[in-house]
Amino acid sequence: MPDMTGSIVVIGGGTAGMEAAGQLAKAGLSVTLIEKEKDMGGHLKDWYHLFPDRRSSDEVLDYLNRQIDNEHINMLAGKTVSGFRRKGNEFIVSTGNGEDIKADAILMATGFDLFRSERKEEYGYGIYDNVITSSDLEKMFRNRELKLKNGKKPGRIGIVHCVGSRDEKVGNLYCSKLCCVTAVKQAMELRKNLPDCRVFCFYMDMRMGGALYEELYREAQEKYGVGFIRGKVSEVGVNIDNKLVVKVEDTLVGRPLKMEIDMLVLMAGMEMSEEGTRLAEAGKLKTGENRFFAPADHHFGSNKSNVKGIFYAGTCTAPMNITETISHARGAVTDIIDYLRNIKK
Amino acid sequence: MEKFGFALSKARVIDFDANDRTIAGYILEREPSFGACIECGGCSATCTTGSFTEFSLREIHILLKRGENEQARKKIRKCMLCGKCSLVCPRGVNTRNVVFLARQAFQKKEDYAV
Numbered sequence: 308m309p310d311m312t313g314s315i316v317v318i319g320g321g322t323a324g325m326e327a328a329g330q331l332a333k334a335g336l337s338v339t340l341i342e343k344e345k346d347m348g349g350h351l352k353d354w355y356h357l358f359p360d361r362r363s364s365d366e367v368l369d370y371l372n373r374q375i376d377n378e379h380i381n382m383l384a385g386k387t388v389s390g391f392r393r394k395g396n397e398f399i400v401s402t403g404n405g406e407d408i409k410a411d412a413i414l415m416a417t418g419f420d421l422f423r424s425e426r427k428e429e430y431g432y433g434i435y436d437n438v439i440t441s442s443d444l445e446k447m448f449r450n451r452e453l454k455l456k457n458g459k460k461p462g463r464i465g466i467v468h469c470v471g472s473r474d475e476k477v478g479n480l481y482c483s484k485l486c487c488v489t490a491v492k493q494a495m496e497l498r499k500n501l502p503d504c505r506v507f508c509f510y511m512d513m514r515m516g517g518a519l520y521e522e523l524y525r526e527a528q529e530k531y532g533v534g535f536i537r538g539k540v541s542e543v544g545v546n547i548d549n550k551l552v553v554k555v556e557d558t559l560v561g562r563p564l565k566m567e568i569d570m571l572v573l574m575a576g577m578e579m580s581e582e583g584t585r586l587a588e589a590g591k592l593k594t595g596e597n598r599f600f601a602p603a604d605h606h607f608g609s610n611k612s613n614v615k616g617i618f619y620a621g622t623c624t625a626p627m628n629i630t631e632t633i634s635h636a637r638g639a640v641t642d643i644i645d646y647l648r649n650i651k652k
Numbered sequence: 653m654e655k656f657g658f659a660l661s662k663a664r665v666i667d668f669d670a671n672d673r674t675i676a677g678y679i680l681e682r683e684p685s686f687g688a689c690i691e692c693g694g695c696s697a698t699c700t701t702g703s704f705t706e707f708s709l710r711e712i713h714i715l716l717k718r719g720e721n722e723q724a725r726k727k728i729r730k731c732m733l734c735g736k737c738s739l740v741c742p743r744g745v746n747t748r749n750v751v752f753l754a755r756q757a758f759q760k761k762e763d764y765a766v
Binding site: 513528529532534557560562563566567 | 664665666667668669680684685687688689690691710711714715717718720743
């Protein structure tokens with residue numbers, strides 16, 4: 308195989324961007340990896356243990372850092388992309404501080420933003436103490452400070468599925484796909500860390516479609532005694548003892564149910580990132596009804612955009628887990644190499 | 653003091669905190685597979701009793717777990733312990749033993765009469 312030449316700008320230094328940058332560099336291409344935060348790693352930096360095997364997220368982060376440890380990669384951290392324009396077969400990518408970078412192709416790896424749970428006001432995030440998000444809980448696990456606002460250990464913990472997903476009221480019709488398994492994983496972690504606590508998951512459907520998810524669900528029931536109550540939580544209040552009170556219909560019984568809870572964890576869904584939306588508008592990139600980037604073809608073009616030379620990797624196209632994100636990033640690399648071969652002919 | 657404000661109807665709401673879930677605890681301790689139920693209703697679909705009367709083991713399962721014992725106690729008498737439900741269960745719950753243990757627990761509470 309003749310040596311590949313070409314330069315690629317990868318926008319976003321999370322899981323997808325890091326993996327793609329590493330693979331592109333291995334193929335001999337020169338890569339500029341642009342990340343808006345000061346460190347690479349994206350959301351993975353905030354997670355504690357990953358499903359399905361509950362390995363430390365740091366192990367995956369270490370792998371990704373080794374991937375980008377390559378002389379062909381120029382890392383620009385703490386920088387945003389203000390826009391890009393085409394010049395013949397090339398692109399000129401401009402950074403926020405006025406730098407222009409030439410590229411033969413652009414890879415969008417702008418990832419996702421977590422749904423802002425305060426938008427579901429009825430759940431009381433930002434209003435009541437001890438209503439937290441799945442992301443807050445990961446940070447609590449990471450920092451070893453699993454406790455209520457008053458410093459005490461929670462006795463009963465509720466987990467609310469589908470916060471910002473499958474909910475027309477917030478304009479998100481899609482399923483974020485990872486929250487069910489995250490809920491199960493976090494329920495087990497809670498029970499492991501606080502053996503005396505009881506955990507209840509409030510769900511609409513249990514969507515355990517990934518490898519080993521169903522097994523995890525069963526382990527949560529049998530080994531950790533996690534309770535599952537089918538019903539969409541309608542609202543959360545506080546009673547005179549300053550305990551949270553959850554209102555839900557137990558749809559399997561067909562009657563309303565109320566329950567006191569010490570801590571409530573909201574499974575925040577995934578949304579198209581603000582940065583992605585801005586670049587989609589700036590670059591005339593098509594987005595779907597779910598606001599994520601719309602791939603050129605759902606079956607065989609999931610890494611391609613409607614603009615020649617611009618490609619997608621990872622959760623900027625749809626909710627994905629780490630495994631899928633890494634595979635998707637590798638797929639993008641294949642498409643980019645194919646594209647470069649054809650334009651360089 | 654004058655009571656005012658809004659409250660859920662006492663008659664229908666499942667008051668999880670007021671309910672007694674010791675019957676479910678008794679079963680779970682002796683038959684851990686009770687905890688693996690996913691409320692699919694396979695047991696109720698195959699049940700002979702259920703096809704002729706208003707009887708659903710799935711419903712009884714959930715009532716026990718929520719501590720709605722009075723309802724569960726009455727309903728569970730109908731089971732003939734044939735065990736067909738345990739042949740269907742996708743989670744391998746020993747459903748027959750669950751019924752047996754539930755009856756035992758109620759009897760131990762001395763308020764169960766066949």
